[in-house]
Amino acid sequence: xxxxxxxxxxxxxxxxxxxxxxxxxxxxxxxxxxxxxxxxxxxxxxxxxxxxxxxxxxxxxxxxxxxxxxxxxxxxxxxxxxxxxxxxxxxxxxxxxxxxxxxxxxxxxxxxxxxxxxxxxxxxxxxxxxxxxxxxxxxxxxxxxxxxxxxxxxxxxxxxxxxxxxxxxxxxxxxxxxxxxxxxxxxxxxxxxxxxxxxxxxxxxxxxxxxxxxxxxxxxxxxxxxxxxxxxxxxxxxxxxxxxxxxxxxxxxxxx
Amino acid sequence: xxxxxxxxxxxxxxxxxxxxxxxxxxxxxxxxxxxxxxxxxxxxxxxxxxxxxxxxxxxxxxxxxxxxxxxxxxxxxxxxxxxxxxxxxxxxxxxxxxxxxxxxxxxxxxxxxxxxxxxxxxxxxxxxxxxxxxxxxxxxxxxxxxxxxxxxxxxxxxxxxxxxxxxxxxxxxxxxxxxxxxxxxxxxxxxxxxxxxxxxxxxxxxxxxxxxxxxxxxxxxxxxxxxxxxxxxxxxxxxxxxxxxxxxxxxxxxxx
DNA sequence: TTAAAAACTGCAAATTGTTGCAATATTTAT
DNA sequence: ATAAATATTGCAACAATTTGCAGTTTTTAA
Numbered sequence: 001x002x003x004x005x006x007x008x009x010x011x012x013x014x015x016x017x018x019x020x021x022x023x024x025x026x027x028x029x030x031x032x033x034x035x036x037x038x039x040x041x042x043x044x045x046x047x048x049x050x051x052x053x054x055x056x057x058x059x060x061x062x063x064x065x066x067x068x069x070x071x072x073x074x075x076x077x078x079x080x081x082x083x084x085x086x087x088x089x090x091x092x093x094x095x096x097x098x099x100x101x102x103x104x105x106x107x108x109x110x111x112x113x114x115x116x117x118x119x120x121x122x123x124x125x126x127x128x129x130x131x132x133x134x135x136x137x138x139x140x141x142x143x144x145x146x147x148x149x150x151x152x153x154x155x156x157x158x159x160x161x162x163x164x165x166x167x168x169x170x171x172x173x174x175x176x177x178x179x180x181x182x183x184x185x186x187x188x189x190x191x192x193x194x195x196x197x198x199x200x201x202x203x204x205x206x207x208x209x210x211x212x213x214x215x216x217x218x219x220x221x222x223x224x225x226x227x228x229x230x231x232x233x234x235x236x237x238x239x240x241x242x243x244x245x246x247x248x249x250x251x252x253x254x255x256x
Numbered sequence: 257x258x259x260x261x262x263x264x265x266x267x268x269x270x271x272x273x274x275x276x277x278x279x280x281x282x283x284x285x286x287x288x289x290x291x292x293x294x295x296x297x298x299x300x301x302x303x304x305x306x307x308x309x310x311x312x313x314x315x316x317x318x319x320x321x322x323x324x325x326x327x328x329x330x331x332x333x334x335x336x337x338x339x340x341x342x343x344x345x346x347x348x349x350x351x352x353x354x355x356x357x358x359x360x361x362x363x364x365x366x367x368x369x370x371x372x373x374x375x376x377x378x379x380x381x382x383x384x385x386x387x388x389x390x391x392x393x394x395x396x397x398x399x400x401x402x403x404x405x406x407x408x409x410x411x412x413x414x415x416x417x418x419x420x421x422x423x424x425x426x427x428x429x430x431x432x433x434x435x436x437x438x439x440x441x442x443x444x445x446x447x448x449x450x451x452x453x454x455x456x457x458x459x460x461x462x463x464x465x466x467x468x469x470x471x472x473x474x475x476x477x478x479x480x481x482x483x484x485x486x487x488x489x490x491x492x493x494x495x496x497x498x499x500x501x502x503x504x505x506x507x508x509x510x511x512x
Numbered sequence: 513t514t515a516a517a518a519a520c521t522g523c524a525a526a527t528t529g530t531t532g533c534a535a536t537a538t539t540t541a542t
Numbered sequence: 543a544t545a546a547a548t549a550t551t552g553c554a555a556c557a558a559t560t561t562g563c564a565g566t567t568t569t570t571a572a
Contacts, residue, residue, distance in 0.1 A: 011549095043552075061559060
């Protein structure tokens with residue numbers, strides 16, 4: 001952060017200026033401030049210490065952070081849960097009585113499982129331990145677990161056996177929680193085994209529904225699961241008309 | 257996760273960014289973070305270590321995992337926990353490195369799973385959702401889930417597919433939590449599907465270990481799993497010399 | 513098993529912090 | 543107003559932190 005040098009400030013003025021900069025950028029570097037106000041870094045440091053002592057900023061090595069900064073990142077957990085619930089509700093509305101539904105794991109899927117209507121009668125097939133657990137709590141849902149070796153990170157079954165069995169299933173719908181999606185690379189992930197399983201799921205299902213919070217859009221990872229053209233429905237927490245979704249408006253893709 | 261590079265971050269900012277990415281994607285790779293923030297992998301590793309030390313993420317080889325993702329299954333108040341723990345400890349002592357262990361579900365099995373030593377390297381095969389979850393929390397244990405339709409009451413996979421696969425396994429040990437046992441009727445249960453699965457497990461294993469709180473001894477139910485002569489080890493919370501166990505002192509049966 | 517990837521270790525360079533001190537500037541008391 | 547007291551500021555020497563690198567060990571995957 002570099003601005004025009006300012007001179008001859010009183011201490012209070014200077015500190016007010018610093019506070020302003022912090023609230024503007026969420027963080028400041030001592031070196032930059034020293035440059036823009038033309039005082040020594042010692043002075044800046046002393047200012048920052050005072051502001052930190054009175055709780056106005058958070059002092060860190062090399063500068064200071066805005067106080068709201070911390071809560072911004074900390075709340076992301078909760079805030080994502082809310083978004084995931086929005087997604088989950090849209091997703092749940094796609095499932096009709098009698099359907100065969102193939103799903104992966106992931107927190108969004110879990111949220112969806114919890115939101116399934118009590119009276120829904122359908123068959124869910126999954127290789128995810130937490131998802132299977134959630135499905136099995138529902139009174140009218142049949143759960144088929146697709147077993148194999150359990151990948152510890154993701155808590156889902158992976159391996160040839162699982163993939164073979166997935167390919168023998170002709171599901172009506174496939175719900176996929178994903179890690180990254182963009183128009184160029186399609187759905188991508190970074191776990192080889194998981195990618196194999198998800199690939200099989202997409203290929204064997206009549207329709208593929210992708211659930212993703214909007215933050216995961218326009219990022220990509222190393223391994224490709226499938227292209228955007230193989231997705232039938234994209235669900236985010238955003239309104240379907242949102243600008244962020246413009247790149248995904250294709251003939252083959254429904255946005256919810 | 258690959259996004260546009262960001263530069264000149266304060267350490268805290270960087271760590272907040274990492275946390276955000278972890279909560280977003282459930283997992284991060286050190287290499288990817290190093291790319292997107294333009295710092296060396298060493299720095300990322302040090303950050304991840306710090307975040308792991310303060311319990312914000314779970315560090316794994318190559319990156320880190322979200323902490324919130326794990327732990328869906330809460331131990332509801334288990335009947336007779338203390339006795340079950342005694343049983344579980346005895347049972348755990350039977351398992352040696354390299355073994356293939358086939359287990360059912362049930363609260364006693366879950367307790368055993370929690371008591372397995374950290375350094376035990378073995379392969380566990382099960383059709384129980386809670387058991388598979390517990391096994392998968394251990395660092396050195398391979399978990400194979402034997403999938404099929406999930407029986408809701410017992411949260412285990414039942415059906416022809418599961419049975420066929422169980423019969424193809426030649427396990428060293430089979431651990432069974434049971435509902436009823438007496439010398440006349442052997443192991444008995446009252447759920448048809450579950451009985452089929454347990455039968456297959458007993459028949460395909462080199463040794464069968466039965467875990468039961470003493471209350472369940474000398475009672476029986478409608479459906480027979482196997483006779484007492486097919487059991488190799490009987491574990492209860494009692495001292496092996498206890499009078500209650502006298503009826504079970506046979507040549508073929510070890511009492512622990 | 514072996515080979516590659518990742519982690520750890522110690523280390524050096526750069527940056528940032530701390531402290532004491534002297535030079536100024538500002539305030540206070542008379 | 544003026545001197546004394548007090549605050550502020552910059553500087554220099556030294557301490558601490560952070561970061562990247564090279565060499566080694568450990569872990570992982572084939």
